[in-house]
Amino acid sequence: MDIKTDVCNGCGQCVIVCPVQAIRMVDNKAVIDEELCVECSVCYRNANCPVNAIRMKRLKWPRVIRVPFSNVIATHKVTGVPGRGTEEMKTNDVTNRFNIEEIGVSIELGRPGIGTRLENIELFTTRLSKIGVTYEEKSPVTALIVDDKGHINQEIKEQRVLSAIIEFKIPDKKLPQILEVIRKVDKEIDTVFSVGIVSRIKDNNTKEIMNRVSQLGFQVRPNAKINIGLGRP
Ligand code: SF4
Ligand code: SF4
Known part of the structure; x- marks a missing residue:
């Protein structure tokens, strides 16, 4: 600008x-x-x-990478996704992205007022890749990951953006390992981040995932959001 x-x-x-x-x-x-x-x-x-x-x-490369992670009306050129994450995480009841033995996880780094450098993504992705997670193909952050060790493109690491969302899924049993990574990164990172967990309800037990996360030492805030009209024929 x-x-x-x-x-x-x-x-x-x-x-x-x-x-x-x-x-x-x-x-x-x-x-x-x-x-x-x-x-x-x-x-x-x-x-x-x-x-x-x-x-x-x-804007020239690499500065131009700031736009899709900061401008809400910009569309990421590689993924074709507008905004910083994919909507499908929030609409699992119609997309079935996450199956019964899987958990979807989003980690959103930075917020208005603070922002984040893209290098902060690596604090998570190098550890997550070691555990073995499935990154969401259409997520703009996934397009920045250049190897199976979770490193991101060196050229863009210094770039500052409003926020970036790491989206992935894991087998249900890996939840404790993921929460351990979150605990470790929390001690190192220089910005705010929030974690979202998507889980299907099993045996009508709506509190199962909340109880598990609480038992692992995290405070759970069960926020609700209803997207109307996103059902598919
Ligand atoms: S961060 Fe956004 S609002 Fe602030 S100067 Fe840059 S383009 Fe303008
Ligand atoms: S909006 Fe900003 S750039 Fe425009 S006149 Fe006012 S201070 Fe100057």
């Missing part, structure tokens, strides 16, 4: 909307911190700049 400082009138509207505080006022002109900017385009779309001083720049 680019701000034409010769046109900017210093109204400050773009400063307020930036989700990672990458814009500051210098001598009554808005200036973008290139390192902090995640290329989300929120300032361009939502600041209502009165003098049209905010312009989208043509």
Whole structure:
């Protein structure tokens, strides 16, 4: 993103909307911190700049990788998936991505206000690959993994994004190993992350997975979200 400082009138509207505080006022002109900017385009779309001083720049590799992980209306070129993860995780009742003896896991790194460097993905994926997980093919993060050891493309590691979601599934019995990885990474990582677990209900026992996760020492927050109209004929 680019701000034409010769046109900017210093109204400050773009400063307020930036989700990672990458814009500051210098001598009554808005200036973008290139390192902090995640290329989300929120300032361009939502600041209502009165003098049209905010312009989208043509981004080069590797900086351009920031866009699909930060701009909610961008589509990832490799996976063809808009947004940072795949919707199918949330709609397992119609997609059957996760079977009865499987567990789906999402790990979302970074949030508005904080963001993350893509290198943080490796803290998880190098450990997860050792355990043996099945990464979701259509997830934008999976497209960054370059080998079976879970390393990601070196060229993009320094890039800062709003958030990135690692999506994978495991056989049910590997749950303790996955939670152990999460516990270890929590001590090393420099951003926030949240973990989602998708499990099918067995024998009408809706609390089974929650109880197992609690017994392994994690606090469970059973959030609910209903996506209406996603059923398939
Ligand atoms: S919204 Fe436009 S005029 Fe206002 S501070 Fe930002 S760039 Fe300058
Ligand atoms: S593109 Fe996003 S991160 Fe960059 S300055 Fe604009 S609002 Fe902030």
